[in-house]
Amino acid sequence: MTTRTENLARIPKVYNPSEVEGRIYKSWMDNGYFQPRIQEGKQPFVIIMPPPNVTGELHLGHALTAAAEDALIRWHRMMGDPTLWLPGSDHAGIATQVVVERQLVKEGKTRQEIGRDAFVGRVWEWVHQYGRTIAEQHKRLGASCDWSRERFTLDEGPSRAVRTTFVNLYNEGLIYRGERIINWCPRCSTALSDLEVIHQEVDSRLYYIRYPHSLDPTRHLTVATTRPETLLGDTAVAVNPDDERFSDFIGQNVTLPRLNRPIPVVADSAVDTEFGTGAVKVTPAHDPNDFDIAQRHDLPLITVIGPQSTMTEAAGPQYQGMTAADCRTRILEDLKADTLLEKAEPLTHSVGHCQRCNTVVEPLAGKQWFVKVGPMADAAAKAVTEGRIRIVPDRFTKVYLNWMDNIRDWCISRQLWWGHRIPVWYCDGCDHLIVSLEDPTTCEACPSTNIRQDPDVLDTWFSSGLWPHSTLGWPDDTEDLRYFYPGSVLETGYDILFFWVARMIMMGIQNMDDIPFHTVYLHGLIQDEHGEKMSKVKGNVLNPLDIIDEHGADALRFALTVGTAPGNDSRLSPAKIRASRNFTNKLWNASRYVISILDQSDTVIPAPEPESIPLPNSPSVIPAKAEIHPLPIEDRWILSRLNRTIEDVTRALTSFRLGDAQEYVHDFIWNEFCDWYIEIAKVRLRDPSAPSPAPVLAHVLESSLRLLHPFMPFITEEIWQSLVRRIPDSPGRPDSIMIAPYPTPDPSAIDPEAEEWANLLMSLVRGVRNVRAERKVEAGKKVPAVLLDCETLGPGGRSFLENLALCSVEARPADAPQPENSVMVVEKATRIFLPLTGLFDFAGERQRLESSLEDLRKRIGQVQSRLSNEQFLSKAPPNVVEKERSRLSSWQEEESNLLHRLAELR
RNA sequence: GGGCGGUUAGCUCAGUUGGUGAGAGCGCUUGCCUUACAAGCAAGAGGUCACUGGUUCGAGUCCAGUACCGCCCACCA
Numbered sequence: 001m002t003t004r005t006e007n008l009a010r011i012p013k014v015y016n017p018s019e020v021e022g023r024i025y026k027s028w029m030d031n032g033y034f035q036p037r038i039q040e041g042k043q044p045f046v047i048i049m050p051p052p053n054v055t056g057e058l059h060l061g062h063a064l065t066a067a068a069e070d071a072l073i074r075w076h077r078m079m080g081d082p083t084l085w086l087p088g089s090d091h092a093g094i095a096t097q098v099v100v101e102r103q104l105v106k107e108g109k110t111r112q113e114i115g116r117d118a119f120v121g122r123v124w125e126w127v128h129q130y131g132r133t134i135a136e137q138h139k140r141l142g143a144s145c146d147w148s149r150e151r152f153t154l155d156e157g158p159s160r161a162v163r164t165t166f167v168n169l170y171n172e173g174l175i176y177r178g179e180r181i182i183n184w185c186p187r188c189s190t191a192l193s194d195l196e197v198i199h200q201e202v203d204s205r206l207y208y209i210r211y212p213h214s215l216d217p218t219r220h221l222t223v224a225t226t227r228p229e230t231l232l233g234d235t236a237v238a239v240n241p242d243d244e245r246f247s248d249f250i251g252q253n254v255t256l257p258r259l260n261r262p263i264p265v266v267a268d269s270a271v272d273t274e275f276g277t278g279a280v281k282v283t284p285a286h287d288p289n290d291f292d293i294a295q296r297h298d299l300p301l302i303t304v305i306g307p308q309s310t311m312t313e314a315a316g317p318q319y320q321g322m323t324a325a326d327c328r329t330r331i332l333e334d335l336k337a338d339t340l341l342e343k344a345e346p347l348t349h350s351v352g353h354c355q356r357c358n359t360v361v362e363p364l365a366g367k368q369w370f371v372k373v374g375p376m377a378d379a380a381a382k383a384v385t386e387g388r389i390r391i392v393p394d395r396f397t398k399v400y401l402n403w404m405d406n407i408r409d410w411c412i413s414r415q416l417w418w419g420h421r422i423p424v425w426y427c428d429g430c431d432h433l434i435v436s437l438e439d440p441t442t443c444e445a446c447p448s449t450n451i452r453q454d455p456d457v458l459d460t461w462f463s464s465g466l467w468p469h470s471t472l473g474w475p476d477d478t479e480d481l482r483y484f485y486p487g488s489v490l491e492t493g494y495d496i497l498f499f500w501v502a503r504m505i506m507m508g509i510q511n512m513d514d515i516p517f518h519t520v521y522l523h524g525l526i527q528d529e530h531g532e533k534m535s536k537v538k539g540n541v542l543n544p545l546d547i548i549d550e551h552g553a554d555a556l557r558f559a560l561t562v563g564t565a566p567g568n569d570s571r572l573s574p575a576k577i578r579a580s581r582n583f584t585n586k587l588w589n590a591s592r593y594v595i596s597i598l599d600q601s602d603t604v605i606p607a608p609e610p611e612s613i614p615l616p617n618s619p620s621v622i623p624a625k626a627e628i629h630p631l632p633i634e635d636r637w638i639l640s641r642l643n644r645t646i647e648d649v650t651r652a653l654t655s656f657r658l659g660d661a662q663e664y665v666h667d668f669i670w671n672e673f674c675d676w677y678i679e680i681a682k683v684r685l686r687d688p689s690a691p692s693p694a695p696v697l698a699h700v701l702e703s704s705l706r707l708l709h710p711f712m713p714f715i716t717e718e719i720w721q722s723l724v725r726r727i728p729d730s731p732g733r734p735d736s737i738m739i740a741p742y743p744t745p746d747p748s749a750i751d752p753e754a755e756e757w758a759n760l761l762m763s764l765v766r767g768v769r770n771v772r773a774e775r776k777v778e779a780g781k782k783v784p785a786v787l788l789d790c791e792t793l794g795p796g797g798r799s800f801l802e803n804l805a806l807c808s809v810e811a812r813p814a815d816a817p818q819p820e821n822s823v824m825v826v827e828k829a830t831r832i833f834l835p836l837t838g839l840f841d842f843a844g845e846r847q848r849l850e851s852s853l854e855d856l857r858k859r860i861g862q863v864q865s866r867l868s869n870e871q872f873l874s875k876a877p878p879n880v881v882e883k884e885r886s887r888l889s890s891w892q893e894e895e896s897n898l899l900h901r902l903a904e905l906r
Numbered sequence: 907g908g909g910c911g912g913u914u915a916g917c918u919c920a921g922u923u924g925g926u927g928a929g930a931g932c933g934c935u936u937g938c939c940u941u942a943c944a945a946g947c948a949a950g951a952g953g954u955c956a957c958u959g960g961u962u963c964g965a966g967u968c969c970a971g972u973a974c975c976g977c978c979c980a981c982c983a
Contacts, residue, residue, distance in 0.1 A: 013943070015945090199979095199980090206983085224983065225983060226983070227983085238983095271983085272982085276983065279983095282983095283983095287981085288981050292981075347982090348982095349982055349983085350980095363981095396910090398909080398910080399910070399978070403979075406980080495978095497978095498979095525977095529918075562920095562930095563918085568911080568912085569911090569912095573918070575918085575933090576918075576919095576931075579931050579932065579945095582946085586942095589942040589943035589945095592942050593943080595942095657922080663920070663929095666931095667930075674942085772948095773949045773950080774949085779937070779940075779948080808940095862927075863926090866926075866964080869964090871964090872963040872964070874963080875963050875964090876925075877925080883925085
């Protein structure tokens with residue numbers, strides 16, 4: 001037999017995750033635990049992981065996503081559900097292209113110079129070089145996803161899904177090509193969707209410019225604009241039809257400054273009479289509002305700013321070729337010279353910027369491909385209003401529906417080279433347009449073989465929108481698709497609710513005629529410890545890999561989610577990570593101790609009795625019910641608390657309150673199991689005649705590990721394995737904790753009597769420790785004491801006396817009057833008297849008791865007034881009233897004890 | 907312009923369907939290297955739950971309004 005000290009010495013005092021995590025992850029992988037078994041008739045639990053950018057590096061957002069999803073996944077796997085967590089990565093059109101373009105620039109080249117094919121080849125090289133990084137980093141986190149099903153958006157399958165969707169939508173008239181105003185990023189040289197444009201307040205100037213009347217140059221209209229250079233593309237001036245100031249201008253022409261082109265004055269109710277002068281210049285090719293006005297009044301479009309933000313030929317020989325910015329300066333000078341610039345006022349207004357590169361976005365008219373989202377949005381909104389999809393937290397439902405209600409068509413074509421090529425070909429012979437699943441070689445309408453594919457690629461989010469079904473094999477009818485679709489939970493940050501979640505719902509219903517998932521769980525964003533957004537520029541980023549290296553994946557994961565609420569932003573600080581790391585160490589040492597007890601006393605653990613162990617739900621080293629095997633009251637207490645904790649955790653997990661669930665397990669393990677139960681167990685171990693606490697120690701630890709496993713997978717596995725080696729064989733205990741059953745509460749273990757007993761014990765122990773600290777009694781010095789009202793303690797009476805060793809007193813029961821120089825600690829009816837020879841202070845003691853009496857009477861007064869309130873008695877539920885009554889009576893007992901003692905001390 | 911969230915201990919945050927001496931971590935004070943753990947143990951201090959009004963026997967929790975902070979949406983020329 002190994003002695004406890006030997007064994008303790010063998011296990012290191014400090015938990016070292018770096019020695020554990022890699023080995024454990026590999027063993028999970030080798031055993032194939034991450035792959036679900038399809039079990040017909042059994043409802044699977046499915047999460048499709050948000051695919052990170054293929055060339056990305058793991059940041060805290062990914063880590064939070066993985067921590068939350070892995071917790072849900074592991075929980076369900078332990079509950080016995082066929083559980084699939086499908087990982088993948090996204091080609092991330094613009095983001096990746098921009099990175100590779102920068103590489104080229106360093107080599108002194110541009111993508112245009114090397115050409116499309118060579119460029120795409122370069123990106124693939126890059127992807128092959130770095131594409132595995134983020135997957136490997138997810139493994140370091142302990143993510144239990146099924147790597148055998150990993151997908152990339154540009155894989156054959158998902159690519160076919162993209163093409164099929166495009167063709168189907170085109171055939172249904174839901175994809176169209178049209179001339180519209182789009183958001184153009186001059187730096188990225190591509191169109192952007194409305195979502196990819198970030199509006200920022202910018203300090204600018206509002207210029208007032210005179211447009212002379214064409215027939216009567218003595219009269220003029222003044223328009224106000226922030227972008228004077230666009231006037232070269234004006235094709236009208238608009239005023240509100242009800243604006244009397246301009247009624248005689250309507251239908252007349254004014255002369256466009258600089259170009260001296262006559263343009264009409266039109267009446268349009270979209271014009272705000274309050275803003276500026278009430279007259280607005282109309283530049284249909286460069287402003288979405290003006291474009292709409294032009295549509296209504298049949299005005300021509302004149303494009304004066306080109307794709308590179310330089311002035312076109314249409315801007316006139318004077319300005320052609322200038323950058324838009326230079327042109328603005330120049331035109332202002334020219335207008336001034338012409339005395340047509342009336343004034344300029346400062347103005348802050350919001351200007352669109354490119355989400356990727358922060359360049360000011362240029363509204364530009366051009367031919368692009370659009371998805372007509374209206375019908376899909378209606379179906380997607382209905383899925384939520386009808387409750388088929390639930391959004392957690394609920395407040396985002398309104399945000400989602402509001403967006404769906406006001407949705408505008410989605411520009412999906414991008415003038416990029418990296419992405420899914422648009423499956424459209426144009427015939428040079430007859431102008432026919434071919435939309436096809438397979439690459440055509442000849443025109444469908446004429447014999448010409450002179451066809452060109454549309455050069456554009458699709459918005460990255462187009463393929464992401466298909467992710468829940470394209471990853472499972474759609475458009476093919478696969479076993480995975482039939483079994484795992486629709487998924488269970490879609491978990492992601494609220495920042496991509498519109499970009500991704502909304503589109504998956506639309507596209508999922510469109511392609512599958514069924515919702516893609518039942519629940520949308522949105523987590524908040526992570527900020528630094530000062531509430532600032534983390535960014536490389538600010539230099540306040542914490543690197544998850546560094547944290548894992550230093551403190552372990554468990555500490556990072558726990559810190560990311562503990563004490564957070566769904567959808568709320570949270571701050572992560574080194575201190576919070578350290579606190580979680582400390583918890584791993586606490587658990588490690590408690591386990592070290594329990595294991596040492598098991599090693600030392602291998603005879604005390606009863607072999608599991610099959611009939612008393614409700615397998616497979618709760619493998620147990622002890623009979624679950626006290627009747628089968630009468631237990632000491634402190635054992636009943638900790639088992640009661642364990643089961644309440646299991647209830648709390650399960651309820652929290654069921655309602656997606658992961659942060660609460662973690663807190664419950666944390667508090668149970670630390671504050672109840674470690675601080676009290678283990679200490680009580682030590683008292684019992686000193687008495688050779690007492691029943692060994694080893695079985696209960698082992699059981700509670702083992703259950704706690706399973707309870708904690710979804711949040712701290714590595715350390716729980718490591719401890720569990722060494723623990724189960726020391727517990728006699730049980731058929732319900734598998735080789736890995738991750739496939740062990742999640743604890744289920746046993747209502748029969750809930751034991752109010754034992755809990756009351758423990759509360760009293762803890763209060764008295766605290767009270768004695770308090771007095772000892774106050775009186776500066778040497779710590780650890782044994783003090784003899786007497787305990788009164790011991791008989792009221794019920795069946796735990798004897799155990800109660802022994803456990804007062806927790807505050808280093810040797811208590812014996814008594815009913816005799818106490819010596820005057822004793823300090824009294826009282827809780828309800830029970831009193832402990834400590835004769836503190838030489839340390840007793842008569843006046844001090846009286847003062848101490850008087851002040852507790854004062855506090856007690858305040859509380860008694862409150863309860864009494866409540867209990868004398870007729871309304872309360874008649875309207876409050878009986879159990880609440882009963883609770884108040886019993887509180888009152890126990891406090892009154894305490895009061896009489898205090899009064900009695902004070903009288904003695906007079 | 908519209909919408910949402912936050913305001914609880916010095917700091918960061920929880921707080922289940924309203925149930926009544928208000929919780930955690932970190933920090934602080936005091937005492938302890940007590941053979942599981944100093945990444946720890948024990949004791950303690952610290953809160954008019956932003957403000958005003960309402961509903962209720964009872965409000966941190968529900969309702970209305972106010973203030974400040976933050977976020978999202980929107981075609982502010």
